[in-house]
Amino acid sequence: MTATVTGSAPAQKVTQARVIHSEWTKLRSLRSSLFSLLVAVVFIIGFGILLPAVIAANWPPRNPADRAGFDPTSASLAGVFLAQLAIGVLGVLFITGEYATGMIRATFAAVPRRLPVLWAKAVVFAVVSLVVTVPATLIAFLIGQSLLSSKGIATDLAAPGVLRAVLGTALYLTLVGLLGLGLGALLRNTAATLSTLFGVLLVLPVIVLFLPGGWSRTVGRYLPSNAGQALTTVRPDPHALAPWTGFGLLCLYTAVVLVPAAFALRRRDS
Amino acid sequence: MIEAHGLTKRYGDKLAVDDLSFTVRPGTVTGFLGPNGAGKSTTMRMILGLDAPTSGSVTVNGKPYREHTAPLHEVGALLEARAVHTGRSAYNHLLALAQTSGIPRRRVGEVIEIVGLQDVARKRAGAFSLGMGQRLGIATALLGNPQTLVLDEPVNGLDPEGIRWIRELLKSLADQGRTVFVSSHLMSEMAQTAEHLIVVGRGRLIADTSVEQFIADASGNVVRVRTPAPDAMRSLLAGPDVVITDVDGALHVTGLSSDQIGTAAAGAGLTLLELAPQQASLEQAFMDLTHDSVEYEGVTSTAGPGEQQ
Structure with a gap:
């Protein structure tokens, strides 16, 4: 027993790279993480x-305005609305799952400076x-466009703003998950974090719609979901923020959550 | 080596740990004993930097835990509440923790073998029994081959074979010169495992003593004497420092050794049916010691009519 307990290779210093390896x-x-990704x-x-496929089958629409306003890029990226639920859940559970099970204590005992854990999880x-x-x-874009091309209404990645919108969709989803991660580090409870995240992303825009007059548009564009989704459309809503401005604002919101989360993480008992 | 100086933890208006100072030395198993709610787990969490003390400090191997650059090599910990993600296999749990400190994969396999979890290492930890969970916790503690071990109630949920195994493991770790700090609320368990005791109640230090000394203090040198002639025996043994009480048809004598009593009885020609030095129950001694500091006390009405406790 003596020999086996003593065993091999002692522990080395904790580094950010090692903590990233551990979080991976x-x-x-x-x-559950593989499942969330699969669902997304x-x-x-x-x-x-x-x-x-549905649009191509029913093309052309009766209403000429629908025809004029048709955006083939967003038609092929419509899954983002539901995918953000799966990615958001993954980001939240990545940290609240540790609080729920008590794993966080083992994690912080191994990395007592704690902050490397939060950064590693984010990375x-x-x-x-x-x-x-x-x-x-x-x-999704390529399949969608090949379906639309039968009616001659497809676009391609070389068209202005299209590549930005396609990659922007992936960036938007990733930021949603990071926002969830930050909220999770702050709130430490799965249910509270999920309801906050999806309340902000999905419910708040609906509430803002009921604001009187111009308030709805003025406020609406600054909401995290609307701001971030400015990056994901080729033909933006005239009231929306410019694509990268909107996305920058979503990044700012995420940072605004992650910074106090980092402070709380260091200070709180676990 | 663990050194606590005036360690205090306050939750709201409740003092969980109250000005606790002690030293846990290498090379022996030190028991951390106290009733439930005495502040043992809180103290252990403060040792590991998980909870910050309200005042005072605690160092491990000369430094606050958070300042160690290779913490898993300094201290291995088993925490009372299971600190394992239920959805992850034991192997991956250990691997993820090992990777934070660059501990090689083969060490993960080693600690799994040490605790005997080879057959279930790839199963979800959530499906583990309490005993398997404890073994996984011990594997986690051993991962970094640490100089100091902090184990919160390690025998909880283990079967007798497992308890014996952990006793031997702890002793062998101490024999290698490591510091081993083990909490328990069971005196009998500690008496068999530990050499030194730190006893707490309501967050305060009650005793810091060797197990031997604790037992000697607890026993109080009572000798049980049974004889067909109790009255003659009473007058024979009577003396200024001798106290004799009647217990269940026998005499309990304090102030004389069994040797003295036996010699005196032989000299007087009195028949002895029983002559037995009494060891007070350790559990009773522990309860006497911590009685005033028990946080949550139930009322047991075992006393018969007219009897008083």
Whole structure:
């Protein structure tokens, strides 16, 4: 027993790179994370097939305004609306799952400075999310356009703003997950974090719609979801922020959540 | 080596740990004993930097835990509430923790073998029994081959074979010169495992003593004497420092050793049916010691009519 307990190779210093390696192991070793990613891909590609197929089958629409306003890019990227639920859940659970199970204590005992854990989770999540959503949005776009091309209403990646919108969809989804991660680090509770995240992303825009007169548009464009989605459309809503301005604002919101989350993480008992 | 100085933790208006100072030395198993709610787990979380003390400080191997650059090599910990994600396999749980400190994969396999979880290492930790969960926690503690071990109630949920295994493991770790700090609320368990005791109640230090000394203090040198002639025995043994009480038809004598009593009885020609030095129950001694500091006390009405506790 003596020999085995003493065993091999002592521990070395904790570094940011090692903590990233550890967080990658954590993410890939949970069935729930693989499932969330799979669901996101199914939504993105599934709607990329479904909506263009339905539109092509019913083309041309009766209303000429619909024809004029048709945006083939957004038709093939419609899955983002549901995919953000799956990616958001993944971002939230990546941290609240540790609080719920008590794993966070083992994590912080191993990395007592704590902040490397938050940064590692953000980096691992962002990379995994992009590695999954960039190909998924590209595939959804390409399949969608090939379905629309039968009616001559397709676009391609070389058209102005299209590549930006396709990759922007992947970026938007990733930021939604990072926002969830930051909220999770702050609130430490799965249910509270999920309701906050989806309340902000999905419910708030609906509430703002009921604001009187011009308020709805003025306020609406600054909401995280509307701001971020400015990047995902080729023909933006005239009231929306410019694509990169809107996306920048979503990044700012995420930072505004992550910074106090980092302070809280260091200070609070766990 | 663990050193606490005036360690205090306050939650709202409740003092969980109250000005606790102690030293846990390497080379022996030190028991951390106290009733539930005495502040043992809080103290251990402060040792590991998980909870910040309200005042005072605690260092491990000379530094606050948070300042160690290779913490898993300094301290291995088993925390009372299971600190494992239920959806992850034991192997991946250990691997993820090992990777934070650059501990190689083969060490993960080693600790799994040490605790005997080879057959279930690839199964979800959420499906583990309490005993398997404890073994996984011990594997986690051993991962970095640490100089100091902090184990919160390690025998909880283990079967007798598992308890014996962990006792031997702790002793062998201490024999290698490591610092081993183990909490328990069971005195009998500690008496068999630990050499030194730190006893707390309501967050305060009650005793910091060796197990031997604790037992000696607790026993109080009572000798049980049974004889067909109790009255003659009473007058024979009577003396200024001798106290004799009647218990269940026998005499309990304090102030004389069994040798003295036996010699005196032989000299007087009195028959002895029983002559037995009494060891007070350790559990009773522990309860006497911590009685005033028990946080949550139930009322047991075992006393018969007319009897008083």
